[in-house]
Amino acid sequence: MSLLEVTDLKVSFNTSDGVVQAVRGMTFSIDRGKTLGIVGESGSGKSVSTQTLMGLTPGAKVSGQALFEGQDLLSMTPDQLRRIRGPQISMIFQDPLSSLHPLYKVGWQIVEMIRAHEPNVSKADARKRAVELLGMVGIPQPDRRVDDYPHQFSGGMRQRAMIAMALALNPKLIIADEPTTALDATVQAQILDLMLRLQREFDTALIMITHDLGVIADLADDVLVMYAGKPVEQTDRRSLYYRSHHPYSAGLLRSIPSGAGGRGGRLIPIPGQPPSLISPPSGCSFHPRCPYVMDTCRVDEPPLREVAAGHGSACWLPKDALGLGPEAEQLRESAVAEGRTEVGA
Known part of the structure; x- marks a missing residue:
């Protein structure tokens, strides 16, 4: 059995203009240590599909099945999902400035996330882990930068901090929702190299959501192309580019x-x-x-x-x-x- 198996996922929203069929039947699977790239234009259902798996689409009508190590994510209660988010599945969002709280230090946010899921870990040990993580993702002087606020980090450094937070509890799956879109080409390449290196080091499965086929060429093992809420092509990376x-x-x-x-x-x-x-x-x-x-x-x-x-x-x-x-x-x-x-x- 694959780490994650999604079958016939459908997601819709009631609006004043009618029912938006955001995802209209999506099936895919991913194994541990592998990377699945999901590509398509804006509005094709890429982000909604993965956010739904994590219970982040309140008010949506959802059907289908999403088995994570044999457990259906779509039928879990909010409390059960909270035990999955972070320790088992982590997410990296497109804009780290809106994902990090502007009034709290970056290190404090990582420490709180660790202790929320592992309450037996002391603040001192969690802080030590936060410093190690910031150093691991390439942030210089992590023992000092751990006490900086998000606005004191550049865009690339904020994204590195988000990757550090995603790795804090050694999850089995990371969902990265266009994590390099707002970054310049040089920083983008650095972030992609970092994610690839860390994925190999920790044997973590990765779902990379993007509209950039260049990103997919660097990272993905398999590719799912979406259009108008549905998968239209699904194959390995080489076949997509050449056949x-x-x-x-x-x-x-x-x-x-x-x-x-x-x-x-x-x-x-x-x-x-x-x-x-x-x-x-x-x-x-x-x-x-x-x-x-x-x-x-x-x-x-x-x-x-x-x-x-x-x-x-x-x-x-x-x-x-x-x-x-x-x-x-x-x-x-x-x-x-x-x-x-x-x-x-």
Whole structure:
């Protein structure tokens, strides 16, 4: 059994405009010591899905199953979840300045977190542990910086402090929700290297949520691509970059300068806008923006089916239409011209 197994997770919210279907059926698993990258545009359901696992989406209607070491996170009481959050599963959020309390010293916050879950640990021992953690994540003079306030840290140092806090109780799983988005490229690379090194050292599983495929290239073992609240492609990192199948994944790759599209560094954006999650399109949610749309795409919603060993794609294009090269392009265009789908082939 995997460390975490999520099956058919659905999350929706009632609003004055209607029901927002934020996550519309998400299934994935992750093993200890592995990294799962979850990518997609803003509003695709990446953050909501993982926050729901941690009980951080009050008021949401939730269904499905999320087994963490055999225990269903979605059916736990708030008290049971509090015993899981921190010691077993930790989270690193996008903005550390809003995650750290501005009126308390950074070291004090780490100490309080440790003692909240391990009340038998003395304040002196918890402080010693906080200093060790700050040094471990590369903060200079940790014995002095432990008494600084969050505003006295730079953005990169605050994120390092959040990583230290996440590691304080040696969790089995860390969920990192776009932890490097607000950082410049040099600091971002340092943080990613740090997370990779610490993950290997502690054998911790990591879920990395991001819209940056460059981050995924550095860290992930497996990748889940989300669009309009649903997974549209799920495979290992190398297959996504070199043998992607879903047109949305291919569009993301082509939008990277000098990326896998091989187009001389030109940005090739995906036309159109993501759909409303209050009234998503019929059939395939991506069909209004897809260059290979066929009649069946507008009517029938494609399941996440296997197009290669360990490679799932929610698209009606033929299974052998893999990759970004001219041969795959020709297969896709031929299928569109003939109105041929995998089901109707």
